[in-house]
Amino acid sequence: MQNLDSKTLRVGVVGLGYAGEQHLKNFVRVPNVEAVALAGLEEGRLRELGGRYGVRNLYRSWEELVARDDLDAVSIGAPNHLHAPIAIAALKGGKHVLCEKPLARTGAEAEGIVRAAKEADRAVHIAFTQRERGDVQALKRHVEEGNLGRIYHAKATWMRRNGIPGMGGWFTSKEMAGGGPLIDLGVHMIDMALYLMDEPEVETVSCATYAELGPRGRGGRTDFGLMQGDSPYEVEDLATAFIRLAGGATLNLEAGWAVYRESSDDFGVTLYGTDGGAEMKVKNYGTRDTVRIYTDVAGVPAVVTPEIEPREGHLAVVRRFVETIRSGDWAGQFGEDGLRRARIIDACYASALENREVSLTDVAGREAV
Numbered sequence: 360m361q362n363l364d365s366k367t368l369r370v371g372v373v374g375l376g377y378a379g380e381q382h383l384k385n386f387v388r389v390p391n392v393e394a395v396a397l398a399g400l401e402e403g404r405l406r407e408l409g410g411r412y413g414v415r416n417l418y419r420s421w422e423e424l425v426a427r428d429d430l431d432a433v434s435i436g437a438p439n440h441l442h443a444p445i446a447i448a449a450l451k452g453g454k455h456v457l458c459e460k461p462l463a464r465t466g467a468e469a470e471g472i473v474r475a476a477k478e479a480d481r482a483v484h485i486a487f488t489q490r491e492r493g494d495v496q497a498l499k500r501h502v503e504e505g506n507l508g509r510i511y512h513a514k515a516t517w518m519r520r521n522g523i524p525g526m527g528g529w530f531t532s533k534e535m536a537g538g539g540p541l542i543d544l545g546v547h548m549i550d551m552a553l554y555l556m557d558e559p560e561v562e563t564v565s566c567a568t569y570a571e572l573g574p575r576g577r578g579g580r581t582d583f584g585l586m587q588g589d590s591p592y593e594v595e596d597l598a599t600a601f602i603r604l605a606g607g608a609t610l611n612l613e614a615g616w617a618v619y620r621e622s623s624d625d626f627g628v629t630l631y632g633t634d635g636g637a638e639m640k641v642k643n644y645g646t647r648d649t650v651r652i653y654t655d656v657a658g659v660p661a662v663v664t665p666e667i668e669p670r671e672g673h674l675a676v677v678r679r680f681v682e683t684i685r686s687g688d689w690a691g692q693f694g695e696d697g698l699r700r701a702r703i704i705d706a707c708y709a710s711a712l713e714n715r716e717v718s719l720t721d722v723a724g725r726e727a728v
Contacts, residue, residue: 368392368681369429371454373421373445374436375399375408378459378486381673382434387412388674389681398424399437425449432684435459438529439536443468446483450475455482455689457680461546461704462697464537466722469694469701476693483694484680487550488672489626494639494649497665498555498630501637501652508634509608510556515548516613517626519578523616526579527590539594541568541707544626545614546700549602552610552628553699560605561699565716566707568595578617600707612707 372383372394379399386394398418399405409417418424421441425433425448433449434457435442443463446456456476462485463469476483489495501507517540524543529535536542553559572578573596597615604610627640627649636653652663683689702722709725710717 366391368431368684369395370432370434371396371398371424371427371430372414372434372436373398373424373441374438374459375401375404376436379434379436380408382436382457382459382486382677383408383412383414385671385674385677386434389677392681395430396424396427421445422448425452425454428452430454432457432680439464439542440529440534443472446472447475450479450481450483453479453481455680455684456694457484457486457677458694458697459486460488460550460697461485461537461542461701462694463701464542466698466702466705469698473694473698480689482680482683482689482692483697484676484683484692485694485697485700486673486676487547487554487696488676489547489551490554491670491672491675492641493646493667493670494641495551495555495628496670497650497667498628498637498639501635502555502557502630506635506652506654507630507632507637510630510632511608512610512631513552513556513608514611514613514629515552515627516611517544517548518613518615518620519544519617519624520620520622521578521580521617522624523573523579523596526573526576526592531573531592531594532590533593536594538704538708539568539570539573539596539598540614540616541566541595541598541600542704543614544616545598545600545612545707546704548612548614548626548628549610549700549703550696552612555628555630556604556608556610559608561602561703561706561719562605563603563716563718564600564703564706564710565602566598566600566710568708568711569597570595572596572617595711598707598711600710602703 396416397414398421432455436459524530573592596617600612602610630637638651646669706717706722
């Protein structure tokens with residue numbers, strides 16, 4: 360293969376929904392990257408996106424796209440149940456992979472992807488877009504500079520009033536999605552919190568899930584037309600978890616698609632440290648005035664409100680993926696972060712099902728059986 364630093368990177372995108380279009384439109388914004396192929400089942404949408412972003416090769420079948428031997432990378436924005444088969448097929452074909460979160464429905468599937476990436480020596484990145492936000496990056500710098508001291512407790516939450524992304528579509532199918540808001544929104548917040556806390560190992564989780572509104576047809580969004588359907592509601596609409604971390608730190612997690620609360624779509628993280636605290640509150644995806652740093656100045660409690668520069672989530676993810684491929688060095692970038700998140704989600708669902716605290720080693724042991 361030619362030196363990727365001196366050639367146009369050729370990418371194929373699978374998926375026609377929000378995620379697929381985000382991947383596609385941001386690849387075409389990066390210099391020396393060409394979106395060569397696009398695959399998806401909805402023929403009209405396929406032609407529309409292909410025309411809008413100048414993609415010449417359109418496929419109804421992801422298998423045909425992945426089989427092309429002229430692609431350097433495959434980007435996956437398809438439903439969750441397709442992540443593992445598409446990624447593994449692409450990796451076995453010698454292609455790098457960018458995958459929408461979650462990496463897979465289960466830890467076992469994610470392990471298969473990571474194994475295939477190592478065997479093929481190809482990079483796997485996951486679109487954890489929220490960690491790319493300007494406010495998260497500002498918080499990360501505060502943590503790295505030691506301004507908060509040792510973080511011993513954190514809270515991470517993403518809650519909606521009416522936010523079920525398509526009633527009766529793939530998002531609400533246990534088989535296709537793997538779960539509800541825990542695997543959809545919660546995985547972002549787990550990623551954000553652990554990223555800010557410098558990746559402490561998760562030891563145990565205690566989780567509860569609820570399906571109170573979705574099964575009664577309440578709490579759905581109306582702007583996810585591609586995801587509507589007549590299938591039964593099979594996943595949770597609210598999840599809450601208490602997570603114990605190595606070293607004694609803890610994390611509270613809350614993720615809900617639909618609960619009786621204020622009518623907004625809000626997420627955030629709170630960090631309690633030995634020398635300071637921090638709080639990020641985001642309402643309806645806003646980017647202004649979202650961060651507060653709590654500290655002492657001359658022995659008096661003080662609040663710092665840093666100026667935050669907005670950053671583009673998917674574009675930052677795509678740039679980082681392209682830079683990794685061009686560097687020729689992707690050691691340790693085989694999707695391991697996505698695998699760790701998948702195992703945490705596994706443990707949460709196991710805990711909710713068994714109504715008890717579950718250790719991550721137990722979950723990993725079940726995978727190996």
